[in-house]
Amino acid sequence: MRVAEFDREYVLRQAMLAFMQCGYAKTSMQKLTQVTALHPGSLYAAFGNKKGIFLAAIEQYQADRNQQFTALFCDQMPVLPSLRLYLDSIIAECISGDAMKVCLLTKSISEVEGQDLQISQALMANLNAYENALAIQFKRAIEQGEIANTRTGEQLARFLTMGLYGLRTYALTNRCEHDLQQLANDLYHAICN
Amino acid sequence: MRVAEFDREYVLRQAMLAFMQCGYAKTSMQKLTQVTALHPGSLYAAFGNKKGIFLAAIEQYQADRNQQFTALFCDQMPVLPSLRLYLDSIIAECISGDAMKVCLLTKSISEVEGQDLQISQALMANLNAYENALAIQFKRAIEQGEIANTRTGEQLARFLTMGLYGLRTYALTNRCEHDLQQLANDLYHAICN
DNA sequence: CCTTATCTTGAATGTATATTCAAGATAAGG
DNA sequence: CCTTATCTTGAATATACATTCAAGATAAGG
Structure with missing residues (x-):
């Protein structure tokens, strides 16, 4: 067996930034492959589809915000x-x-x-x-x-x-x-x- | 010569509502032809392109709002x-x-x-x-x-x-x-x- | 070191979309 | 009533996009 190489949090934070900049509709899969440095196949294997990436990015965003909030x-x-x-x-x-x-x-x-x-x-x-x-x-x-x-x-x-x-x-x-x-x-x- | 048949204000208000509901990116030209009951050619002849329709719709929106505001x-x-x-x-x-x-x-x-x-x-x-x-x-x-x-x-x-x-x-x-x-x-x- | 399951790669596919354009329709001017 | 300029129609085009998939690569288990 083989283990995934990419860092899930890093990938989601990159996707997060792209969505924040361009919005959901205007963030293309091509853009997501660029900012995450992952190929389509890997993204689809990991998150299902574009919506899956978005939902996961939302969770990551909220987790990060939550940490900042509770620290303050x-x-x-x-x-x-x-x-x-x-x-x-x-x-x-x-x-x-x-x-x-x-x-x-x-x-x-x-x-x-x-x-x-x-x-x-x-x-x-x-x-x-x-x-x-x-x-x-x-x-x-x-x-x-x-x-x-x-x-x-x-x-x-x-x-x-x-x-x-x-x-x-x-x-x-x-x-x-x-x-x-x-x-x-x-x-x-x-x-x- | 022939004069345009459609009512510009009506068309722009219909487009306006579509843009409000779906956003700029997600409002397709097909949707705009449906809500305005105009064919692509007419829309392009009148407003140039999708962006032109949007800019005109913004002006119409602001004009309507302005009237409401000054009345109040x-x-x-x-x-x-x-x-x-x-x-x-x-x-x-x-x-x-x-x-x-x-x-x-x-x-x-x-x-x-x-x-x-x-x-x-x-x-x-x-x-x-x-x-x-x-x-x-x-x-x-x-x-x-x-x-x-x-x-x-x-x-x-x-x-x-x-x-x-x-x-x-x-x-x-x-x-x-x-x-x-x-x-x-x-x-x-x-x-x- | 070999097997095998899983990941990675990136080209291929099908669909949706914005835009164009040539043919047909219609009103104004003479 | 005829001409002509302009509008209308809707099929055609080209591009962008999300998604798939089969071949290649790689790590874990025996």
Whole structure:
């Protein structure tokens, strides 16, 4: 028997970047073979088809994001300083100009919504998981007295999620650091008051 | 000589809806011939190519939106009640479930950003025009004392634009009216107070 | 070292797509 | 009513794309 030679995580991260840059429809299999340095046969053997590659890339993306998120929002630390750092990191990403500046989940849901149920559901599940993770942090912030309890953790998480969708979309047309920081600041104060 | 038989506005609105539903890449010329009830030759004669149809559809979309906007934000009326009505109409759109629920400009910029400069610029120009129109209204609201002058009209317009991008994106995965209305309400209060 | 299961390679296939074009149809001007 | 410019029709073309597959390569087990 023979074992696969390629590094699955590397391949998926390369595919991920291609999908973020070009979108699902416009990322051709040829492009995927280029960025992964794998031939069609290997890709099809490993992931079934283009959709399989995409779904696997989504999982990889979410795993990476999750790791970043849990590292930042450590359960021992106060929430609000982490939130500020988080907003800063997103703005840095938006300004950087590389493919990572868009969120794969947000970009994809906008593209495939109503076209492919399986992909939509995978994206929704991940987006909901993300919002729930935020809600847990906001609940903790309320319990610890960092935020007034006029709104629930879920409500705050929903509002921030919406705000981040908007911030990332806004950054597509305006990459002025000052404007983006002001928006993030307004968003922060709409939450913490 | 002979005059064109089709109604240009009708054709563009049909194309517009197709693009909103399927996105630019996934809207095939075949689909466009179906929804417009025009044959390829006529479409190519009238608009040059698929990109030409798309650019014309964008203009039509913006013209329609502009008319709706100026009807709502009449220069004689106070701004805030109009803003509330405007938010309500967007939520109604989001919940309705038809293709109009997405904003053609926002959906398209997310799809084609970095792929086609001409389309990107057309979209950006329209998005900027929209934001400027909002800024004018907010300036008026500040002058009339409806909103405290702690932030400029431009800043408020930018924030609302971001919020609406986010709201529409959020509605893709969660069409719960209560949640969306709460988000719109939070957004409103983040602006007016 | 040989067998065998599995992986890799990349050319071949079939389908979908944007676009073209020549023939037919139709209205305006004389 | 005839001419002519322009529109309409829809089949044809060329290209791009996702996917398949058979031949070659390679590692593990005996």
